[in-house]
Amino acid sequence: MSQAQMPMQATNAPRSFSDTETPMVELRGVSRRFAKKLDIAAKLARRLGASVREEIVHAVDRVDLRVRKGEVVGLVGESGCGKSTLGRIVAGILPQSEGEVFWNGENVAAMQGEAAKIGKLRRQMIFQDPYASLNPRMRVADIVGEAPLVHGLTTRGKFDGYVDEQMRRAGLDPAFKRRYPHQFSGGQRQRIGIARALAVAPEFIVCDEAVAALDVSIQAQILNLFMQLRKDLDLTYLFISHDLGVVEHLSDRVVIMYLGRVVEEAPTERVFAAANHPYTQSLLNSVPRIGNRKRAFTTVKGEIPSPLNPPPGCHFHPRCPHAFERCRVEVPVLREIAPGQRSACHLNDAA
Amino acid sequence: MAEPSPHSAPPTLEVRNLQTHFFTRAGVVRAVDDVSFTIGRGKVLGLVGESGSGKTVTGFSIMGLVDPPGRIVGGSILFQGRDLAKLSEEEMRHLRGNRIAMIFQDPMMTLNPVLRIDTQMIETVQAHEKVSEEEARGRARDALGMVGIPSPDERLKSYPHQFSGGMRQRVAIAIALLHRPDLIVADEPTTALDVTIQGQILAEVQKLCATTGTAMLWITHDLSVVAGLADDIAVMYAGRVVEFGDVGEVLDAPLHPYTHGLIGSVPSRNKRGEPLRQIPGMTPSLLKLPEGCSFRARCPRAQEDCLVMPALHDWLPGRLARCHHPHLDEVATA
Ligand SMILES: Nc1ncnc2c1ncn2[C@@H]1O[C@H](COP(=O)(O)OP(=O)(O)OP(=O)(O)O)[C@@H](O)[C@H]1O
Numbered sequence: 001m002s003q004a005q006m007p008m009q010a011t012n013a014p015r016s017f018s019d020t021e022t023p024m025v026e027l028r029g030v031s032r033r034f035a036k037k038l039d040i041a042a043k044l045a046r047r048l049g050a051s052v053r054e055e056i057v058h059a060v061d062r063v064d065l066r067v068r069k070g071e072v073v074g075l076v077g078e079s080g081c082g083k084s085t086l087g088r089i090v091a092g093i094l095p096q097s098e099g100e101v102f103w104n105g106e107n108v109a110a111m112q113g114e115a116a117k118i119g120k121l122r123r124q125m126i127f128q129d130p131y132a133s134l135n136p137r138m139r140v141a142d143i144v145g146e147a148p149l150v151h152g153l154t155t156r157g158k159f160d161g162y163v164d165e166q167m168r169r170a171g172l173d174p175a176f177k178r179r180y181p182h183q184f185s186g187g188q189r190q191r192i193g194i195a196r197a198l199a200v201a202p203e204f205i206v207c208d209e210a211v212a213a214l215d216v217s218i219q220a221q222i223l224n225l226f227m228q229l230r231k232d233l234d235l236t237y238l239f240i241s242h243d244l245g246v247v248e249h250l251s252d253r254v255v256i257m258y259l260g261r262v263v264e265e266a267p268t269e270r271v272f273a274a275a276n277h278p279y280t281q282s283l284l285n286s287v288p289r290i291g292n293r294k295r296a297f298t299t300v301k302g303e304i305p306s307p308l309n310p311p312p313g314c315h316f317h318p319r320c321p322h323a324f325e326r327c328r329v330e331v332p333v334l335r336e337i338a339p340g341q342r343s344a345c346h347l348n349d350a351a
Numbered sequence: 352m353a354e355p356s357p358h359s360a361p362p363t364l365e366v367r368n369l370q371t372h373f374f375t376r377a378g379v380v381r382a383v384d385d386v387s388f389t390i391g392r393g394k395v396l397g398l399v400g401e402s403g404s405g406k407t408v409t410g411f412s413i414m415g416l417v418d419p420p421g422r423i424v425g426g427s428i429l430f431q432g433r434d435l436a437k438l439s440e441e442e443m444r445h446l447r448g449n450r451i452a453m454i455f456q457d458p459m460m461t462l463n464p465v466l467r468i469d470t471q472m473i474e475t476v477q478a479h480e481k482v483s484e485e486e487a488r489g490r491a492r493d494a495l496g497m498v499g500i501p502s503p504d505e506r507l508k509s510y511p512h513q514f515s516g517g518m519r520q521r522v523a524i525a526i527a528l529l530h531r532p533d534l535i536v537a538d539e540p541t542t543a544l545d546v547t548i549q550g551q552i553l554a555e556v557q558k559l560c561a562t563t564g565t566a567m568l569w570i571t572h573d574l575s576v577v578a579g580l581a582d583d584i585a586v587m588y589a590g591r592v593v594e595f596g597d598v599g600e601v602l603d604a605p606l607h608p609y610t611h612g613l614i615g616s617v618p619s620r621n622k623r624g625e626p627l628r629q630i631p632g633m634t635p636s637l638l639k640l641p642e643g644c645s646f647r648a649r650c651p652r653a654q655e656d657c658l659v660m661p662a663l664h665d666w667l668p669g670r671l672a673r674c675h676h677p678h679l680d681e682v683a684t685a
């Protein structure tokens with residue numbers, strides 16, 4: 001990978017980006033519905049005679065999203081709000097039900113042949129559970145090297161050297177390449193996932209809860225590796241996480257979702273200093289801090305809605321301390337309320 | 352370990368020198384090799400440590416859920432003074448779900464996919480107590496309300512698949528709370544939930560411990576949850592407890608170099624945009640632990656005498672560490 005062509009000064013410091021440049025990834029009005037929400041539990045139940053209706057989940061509901069080259073965008077939100085679904089759409093491994101996805105300004109749906117294949121290869125995803133996403137019967141060398149071989153990034157002859165380089169870059173000893181995934185620790189398995197993603201020379205990486213299962217010292221190793229690779233390879237990240245401390249530490253910008261919709265987005269400092277949306281505010285108020293000892297945790301006020309049956313109007317209204325009549329009937333639109341900060345809340349109209 | 356005063360009742364749980372090993376084809380995995388801690392009535396112990404250090408296996412050992420090739424090979428697990436490691440499977444089953452409950456990371460380990468929530472909860476109540484169905488239903492409804500499930504009456508008629516992952520976890524937690532057990536072992540139960548829902552559950556857990564005297568073993572990677580929830584903290588490394596003490600004292604001035612490194616890695620303790628502090632080196636293999644202190648190869652304070660395995664020693668009142676050269680200097684200044 002040539003680093004010479006990137007004049008940008010490489011640094012870990014938070015970056016800001018102009019709104020005028022063509023984003024690397026752009027989503028316009030993207031929705032994803034799942035016609036049936038029949039998981040293993042439901043299928044079993046149905047097979048055993050329970051009346052299981054197939055229902056429609058609006059996992060992602062008309063989302064606009066832009067990620068610029070070199071940026072790290074954090075994506076946070078409640079469990080089940082659609083983060084992974086959005087991440088998969090962005091990574092090109094799940095088709096959207098509606099809306100358009102652009103890659104470097106080109107509509108992905110219109111891309112054909114080689115261009116489509118390469119465009120997809122350039123966007124990679126790293127999953128939460130490194131064990132479930134690695135084939136237990138494959139040796140690490142093949143897990144890492146198979147896709148590059150198929151896509152002609154390396155040859156049979158150069159295979160070993162190529163794999164060694166990928167492993168070394170992810171902080172793994174190439175001496176272990178004949179081993180199987182179960183012979184590695186959780187942190188090392190996560191590095192295998194990283195080596196596999198990087199081996200196809202991606203430009204854009206979706207990290208889906210990539211460090212959630214690791215202890216904080218191994219988490220620190222992996223996050224530092226991500227940031228080092230960002231510098232070395234000029235990577236762009238969409239970073240999905242529940243951990244607001246992690247998101248604050250490494251994102252330039254944060255996008256907050258609630259029940260399938262983006263409710264707020266802003267530069268990181270702005271989100272943590274001056275959150276606008278009531279859901280973002282309640283998130284930040286609930287963040288446990290290591291300095292707070294034996295504190296009284298607060299209970300959620302109001303109803304916690306289900307994604308199967310989202311409330312009308314603003315999805316957050318059953319829990320929102322500021323909800324008023326309009327919130328129950330009208331969906332608030334995501335609007336710019338300060339430079340770079342957008343929020344979807346009717347309160348911003350009242351002012 | 353500090354001796355309990357002769358007047359006090361025994362602690363709810365006292366684990367002493369627990370050893371649980373897995374006899375695999377590749378060799379003996381010493382997953383838990385010397386674990387000791389105590390949890391008093393109504394107290395929460397946060398169990399943290401390296402990934403793969405034996406936290407889950409410790410929890411499973413307490414619950415009597417270790418399957419072959421794993422086996423408890425040493426030590427004792429005193430629950431209200433009775434050694435759980437010596438109970439028959441039948442006696443253990445009676446305690447489980449009644450006096451002792453576990454909350455798993457995956458709620459489907461608790462929930463039966465083919466049964467309605469009310470059926471499951473009422474059965475659970477009636478399995479251990481003679482109460483009318485009406486009363487059992489009332490208890491189930493209250494438990495769902497406690498974990499923030501809206502309209503619990505309606506929800507009781509649902510099947511597990513009709514809940515989102517986060518809601519299922521809350522139902523599993525509600526089931527653990529049903530009998531107001533004396534001890535709950537919780538293994539990363541809120542890791543998959545957002546912080547507002549997590550806060551809701553932690554608030555209920557706090558209330559439960561305070562009002563019913565339930566003791567709690569809370570296994571997690573999240574030091575900030577431990578900071579807010581726990582009374583004491585135990586830190587594990589490579590199958591052993593390496594530090595134990597009051598949560599505030601340990602987090603403010605850890606004695607063991609591993610704890611020190613762990614706390615230093617928390618993002619909020621680091622400057623934004625700069626690399627996070629990390630502990631150098633890799634976790635040793637449990638199949639082939641190095642001689643002496645298992646943290647030696649990664650420890651900035653290691654000296655010659657660390658070739659001898661240190662014991663868990665009380666360096667200060669109520670503060671234990673398994674280390675020859677603990678950070679005592681910082682305690683004085685903290
Ligand atoms: N393949 C699928 N079939 C049916 N429903 C699905 C599918 N994938 C996701 N969903 C549903 O879509 C919604 C969004 O799920 P998604 O996994 O994107 O959430 P998430 O924000 O990543 O949650 P978490 O934080 O728990 O990982 C959920 O209600 C989920 O149950």
Ligand SMILES: Nc1ncnc2c1ncn2[C@@H]1O[C@H](COP(=O)(O)OP(=O)(O)OP(=O)(O)O)[C@@H](O)[C@H]1O
Binds near residue numbers: 213375401408637
């Ligand atoms: N059935 C088994 N056979 C062999 N080894 C096992 C088995 N179950 C667990 N182990 C080993 O025991 C050790 C401790 O595992 P355990 O699951 O208790 O770790 P943990 O501290 O809970 O880690 P994490 O934080 O990643 O959940 C690990 O090295 C694991 O590989």
Ligand code: SF4
Binds near residue numbers: 278332345346347
């Ligand atoms: S639109 Fe209304 S309900 Fe929604 S967040 Fe704003 S004030 Fe609250």
Ligand code: SF4
Binds near residue numbers: 661676
């Ligand atoms: S005993 Fe020695 S090697 Fe082990 S933690 Fe203490 S100082 Fe470090």
Ligand SMILES: [Mg+2]
Binds near residue numbers: 084085208
């Ligand atoms: Mg997800």
Ligand SMILES: [Mg+2]
Binds near residue numbers: 406407408
């Ligand atoms: Mg575990």
